[in-house]
Amino acid sequence: MSTTTPTDDGCGLRERKKRETRRAINLAALDLVEEKGFASVTTDEIATRAGVSARTFFNYFPSKEAAVIGTTPEELEAYAASLEQATPGESPVDSLRRIIAEMLAPGTIDKQLRAKRRRILLGEPSLAPALVGNNIRIENALTAALERRLGVAPGASLEPRLTVAVALAAVRACIEHQQQGGSGRLERNIDQAFDSIAAGLR
Amino acid sequence: MSTTTPTDDGCGLRERKKRETRRAINLAALDLVEEKGFASVTTDEIATRAGVSARTFFNYFPSKEAAVIGTTPEELEAYAASLEQATPGESPVDSLRRIIAEMLAPGTIDKQLRAKRRRILLGEPSLAPALVGNNIRIENALTAALERRLGVAPGASLEPRLTVAVALAAVRACIEHQQQGGSGRLERNIDQAFDSIAAGLR
DNA sequence: TGCAATTTTGCAGTGACTGCACAATCGGCG
DNA sequence: CGCCGATTGTGCAGTCACTGCAAAATTGCA
Structure with missing residues (x-):
């Protein structure tokens, strides 16, 4: 203890x-x-x-x-905490955008490991199922954090879960896009994706 | 043969x-x-x-x-085909909304099976990982279909994959929302979710 | 009925994952 | 310094998902 x-x-x-x-x-x-x-x-x-x-x-x-x-449970906790107490003027989606950028290049690990992770992540298409499986825990943790930040009871509103799910799905889509030899660079595509989401998909 | x-x-x-x-x-x-x-x-x-x-x-x-x-591979093929040759005035997201509604209550199975599926789907939280694992195939099939419909080469644009991923994530979020005793009814929540996406999340 | 294609099944094996009990190690304390 | 309680590492045995292979049962067709 x-x-x-x-x-x-x-x-x-x-x-x-x-x-x-x-x-x-x-x-x-x-x-x-x-x-x-x-x-x-x-x-x-x-x-x-x-x-x-x-x-x-x-x-x-x-x-x-x-x-x-x-990813360690401690990292996940830190991300959730960061989402929960975000800077006042920041919208939930913006907070998620910022946090996800940090998740992709966490400052807590050295450059060697970071580069290796990135290379494998983008190079191994067969890792996609692993990715989504992992996302479930992340999604639940971030949803709970966002609910606390918005002051709503768990499950009272669809919005927090929807926001988190869409944001993570966007990132995953960008990663898979890269994995399959898609156009663009990862960070740029993620930025584009969040812009599209903010503007409204049709 | x-x-x-x-x-x-x-x-x-x-x-x-x-x-x-x-x-x-x-x-x-x-x-x-x-x-x-x-x-x-x-x-x-x-x-x-x-x-x-x-x-x-x-x-x-x-x-x-x-x-x-x-879900059978044949059903999945049918959904992909339906997405590929959608009615002219329909936006990709609208097509996906329609197709997903059909996926949740397919006309190809009898009412008994349909009701049972629905009950289990909404009542078993431990099914969430299974759901997302399944979604990968669906996502790839629908992405390919949407790429064909939009006339872009596979991987040339991020947009098709992003659209499909976000739409499926929204539905999954609604299902998980229900599983955890969340508010509202499934179809209504899905409608709301798609409206939010079309309006742009913040 | 008899033949060929398809489907079902049993068998044996691989590999992920778990609980349990015991050994090794560490941190603190007298 | 050496002991003790707590944490961590390891071996073992077992369960279960999943697979390839080859024989047996079933079906469709002539």
Whole structure:
């Protein structure tokens, strides 16, 4: 509990090792996917390359997909908090646009990992199902945060969930567009997509 | 092949039995999910209740999720075709709104199955991952159809994929809204959602 | 009825994922 | 410094989704 662990954040050896292990698994997963494709990689392989046992792999990530994506629950919490207490003049969609940009290039990881993630994300079409599966948790967390920000009870209004779902769908569409050799650059397309959404789709 | 089978559509005993088997599996899956929840149902159980072998189950559906959802590839093709050659004055989003309404209450199945599907769909929150997994195929098929209709090469423009992704996300958001005891009735919420999208989200 | 195509089925295997119990490690405290 | 409680790593055994393969049952047609 937090009452007994004075070094809950990131000081102790324990916490550091955990972060390193998580990173090693994520890195091994990304490398292996790049080498062999997502479907041909086994969790055993990832664990071995990361230097942990097969069982430990699942102590860090609940699924093979999650190990490739690599987002931590802490990051997700931070995004939700950021959405909940956004700057006053910012519309929900604008907040989401900003937060999603941060999700795609989080400042909490080094450049090496960031570049690798980006490369795999855009290069592996077979990762699309993994992406959407992951999005469900994100969507629920962000929806709850937006509901709190708007001061509505959970489920009272359709709007928060709709806004979050549409925003995430737009990003996913841009990623898949890239994966299939589509035109443009990712960030630019995302900007365009949010502009289209704000202007109204027909 | 079609050269040797004069009754390719739906006349012969073979075709009818296949349709019946598919329906039996879908029905068994829906009933079992209602009884025990999606996670607690095994494909073996579904197969047994449907009166087929465990192996045959996978001859009809590629996954447990697909067996619960129950949409056939033929239906999907029909929707794509309908999107591709829409009535002249209809905008892409309007076409999608119409097609999605048909997807939720397809005329090709009887009322019993339709009611059951609807009940399970709205009552099983743990079905959400299955839903989005399924949506990928639908999204790709509809995107391709819309690209053809707009006369753009695949991947040349972001717009078709974005439009389809947003429309499907909106419907999924409405379904999840219902699943979690949200306000309103499904069809009405979907109408509202499409109106919001057309007006532009902020 | 007999033949060819299709469908069903059993079998054996792979791989994701889980619970459990035990060993290793760490952090703090006397 | 060394012990103790808590956390973390690991091996094991098991379940279940899903697949390829080849034999058996079924169907359509001549």
